[in-house]
Amino acid sequence: MDFIAILSIFVLACFVGYYVVWSVTPALHTPLMAVTNAISSVIIVGALIASMAAGQEVAKWLGLVAVALASVNIFGGFAVTERMLAMYKKKERPAAAKK
Amino acid sequence: MHEAAPVNPWVALAYLVAGICFILALRGLSSPETSRRGNRYGMAGMAIAVVTTLATHHIASPIELAAAIGIGGAVGWMTARRIAMTAMPQLVAAFHSLVGLAAVLVACAAFLNPGAFGIAEGGVIFPVSRVEMGLGVAIGAITFSGSVIAFLKLNGNMSGKPIMLPGRHVINLGVLAGILGLVAYFTQDQAPWIFWTVTILSFVIGFLLIIPIGGADMPVVVSMLNSYSGWAAAAMGFTLHNSAMIITGALVGSSGAILSYIMCKAMNRSFISVIAGGFGAESGGGGAGGEKIDRPWKRGSAEDAAFLMKQAEQVIIVPGYGMAVAQAQHALREMCDKLKEEGVSVKYAIHPVAGRMPGHMNVLLAEANVPYDEVFELEDINSEFSQTDVAFVIGANDVTNPAAKTDKSSPIYGMPVLDVEKAKTVLFIKRSMGGVGYAGVDNEVFYRDNTMMLLADAKKMVEEIVKALD
Numbered sequence: 001m002d003f004i005a006i007l008s009i010f011v012l013a014c015f016v017g018y019y020v021v022w023s024v025t026p027a028l029h030t031p032l033m034a035v036t037n038a039i040s041s042v043i044i045v046g047a048l049i050a051s052m053a054a055g056q057e058v059a060k061w062l063g064l065v066a067v068a069l070a071s072v073n074i075f076g077g078f079a080v081t082e083r084m085l086a087m088y089k090k091k092e093r094p095a096a097a098k099k
Numbered sequence: 100m101h102e103a104a105p106v107n108p109w110v111a112l113a114y115l116v117a118g119i120c121f122i123l124a125l126r127g128l129s130s131p132e133t134s135r136r137g138n139r140y141g142m143a144g145m146a147i148a149v150v151t152t153l154a155t156h157h158i159a160s161p162i163e164l165a166a167a168i169g170i171g172g173a174v175g176w177m178t179a180r181r182i183a184m185t186a187m188p189q190l191v192a193a194f195h196s197l198v199g200l201a202a203v204l205v206a207c208a209a210f211l212n213p214g215a216f217g218i219a220e221g222g223v224i225f226p227v228s229r230v231e232m233g234l235g236v237a238i239g240a241i242t243f244s245g246s247v248i249a250f251l252k253l254n255g256n257m258s259g260k261p262i263m264l265p266g267r268h269v270i271n272l273g274v275l276a277g278i279l280g281l282v283a284y285f286t287q288d289q290a291p292w293i294f295w296t297v298t299i300l301s302f303v304i305g306f307l308l309i310i311p312i313g314g315a316d317m318p319v320v321v322s323m324l325n326s327y328s329g330w331a332a333a334a335m336g337f338t339l340h341n342s343a344m345i346i347t348g349a350l351v352g353s354s355g356a357i358l359s360y361i362m363c364k365a366m367n368r369s370f371i372s373v374i375a376g377g378f379g380a381e382s383g384g385g386g387a388g389g390e391k392i393d394r395p396w397k398r399g400s401a402e403d404a405a406f407l408m409k410q411a412e413q414v415i416i417v418p419g420y421g422m423a424v425a426q427a428q429h430a431l432r433e434m435c436d437k438l439k440e441e442g443v444s445v446k447y448a449i450h451p452v453a454g455r456m457p458g459h460m461n462v463l464l465a466e467a468n469v470p471y472d473e474v475f476e477l478e479d480i481n482s483e484f485s486q487t488d489v490a491f492v493i494g495a496n497d498v499t500n501p502a503a504k505t506d507k508s509s510p511i512y513g514m515p516v517l518d519v520e521k522a523k524t525v526l527f528i529k530r531s532m533g534g535v536g537y538a539g540v541d542n543e544v545f546y547r548d549n550t551m552m553l554l555a556d557a558k559k560m561v562e563e564i565v566k567a568l569d
Contacts, residue, residue: 017353029458050208053215054159066204071171079179088131091470
């Protein structure tokens with residue numbers, strides 16, 4: 001992929017992000033931060049590539065440490081989001097009028 | 100442009116699917132009903148990205164790799180299971196720092212072994228990749244050191260008071276200019292010293308940027324660092340030509356930026372003034388300090404509070420950071436259950452910056468089993484205070500201060516506030532009359548005729564009210 005193609009993806013994704021995030025309900029802003037944290041650990045892809053490559057020992061170990069750090073985030077981020085979201089419950093009596 | 104490793108279209112497609120899963124993960128958060136499905140999409144996207152990467156590369160050292168994922172995963176999992184909901188801001192800050200550090204390490208690995216990433220020819224890294232790498236390492240390092248400071252402040256290891264260095268604006272701008280200059284020069288000269296200097300300077304600037312920012316501005320800081328961790332991932336995505344990383348980075352980057360914007364707006368502060376720091380350092384600001392402390396105010400007991408609320412038709416609860424500190428959310432829910440049994444209508448009013456991160460109060464109330472449809476945002480409930488019998492303020496202060504509406508000299512002037520003083524009675528739980536909120540301003544509400552101060556630890560006071568309600 002050339003630079004312009006990548007840049008296009010990036011710019012369009014920024015717009016998608018803008019509209020998607022504005023539609024997130026304020027009550028879920030903390031889970032939003034937790035889940036964005038988890039997904040930004042997709043950086044693990046880079047860490048995996050570095051750790052799998054042969055030849056450069058230092059780079060390999062840097063990659064391995066990065067894999068471990070990103071794993072903390074992936075497992076921790078998704079798990080804590082799941083835990084939080086499970087707590088959001090509706091009123092038991094849905095008949096009760098709001099106003 | 101680059102003669103990088105030929106891209107297998109199926110691989111590119113898999114990363115694209117992963118990116119779309121991440122979009123759906125955020126989309127799911129538009130309502131609590133769809134949110135858990137959204138989270139599953141996020142997990143699926145991550146699994147696709149990781150499996151694709153593993154499947155398309157030769158794994159030179161599988162045991163070490165498995166160990167790294169296993170150890171990291173176990174630590175993350177255990178932490179997520181055990182962490183108290185009140186400690187969520189610190190946890191998020193800690194997680195941000197890990198993303199930042201991971202980005203730095205990946206950028207370093209890419210610099211040392213560019214061949215593995217397909218960004219070099221004969222040891223010479225492409226100039227575009229150098230810029231991307233330089234920016235990636237810089238943003239990653241800033242995210243890391245900034246988040247560490249935010250973590251220490253939120254966790255109480257470091258004072259929440261702003262720490263002001265003399266001439267800090269000049270130092271910060273100088274360091275930032277240095278980083279940008281070196282990244283630009285890096286395209287001309289691939290010397291290792293440039294790369295390492297950029298890394299070190301970025302660690303330093305992250306530290307310098309966050310230390311002058313006070314505790315009350317932490318919601319903005321946490322969101323901002325959230326945004327940075329996204330841009331760091333995006334920068335590394337550019338380096339690796341990986342669409343999943345770029346899409347995710349853009350999503351996370353805009354998410355953090357929007358949250359910062361919402362928080363700034365809710366405090367009527369500009370982003371620049373938050374970043375410049377120092378808010379809340381000058382105690383008793385706006386001339387509203389000491390002399391007013393002698394004004395008369397009414398003190399109430401738990402029994403008085405219980406009696407007033409029992410008689411009420413509607414009670415609105417206004418929680419703040421103090422509720423989180425006192426861990427009073429469960430006792431509060433119990434109190435509200437008792438009131439509901441008495442036929443009182445109970446609602447919760449949440450100010451956007453209540454607590455230490457966006458949505459902090461909502462999570463705590465959800466933890467205490469408060470149904471989310473009893474919890475309202477500022478603009479949805481503010482008009483109801485005038486028809487409410489009791490406003491029950493627990494651990495909030497600045498967000499109820501009417502000076503924000505009337506007193507132009509007040510540092511919080513213009514900030515949207517909850518109109519608690521319009522309720523027939525205001526019950527205000529506070530530890531003591533001496534302390535002021537984080538903005539360092541006295542609160543007019545304390546001295547009003549319709550206010551009753553309940554001076555005690557929030558949890559103890561609520562528990563006593565529960566007893567008195569029996």
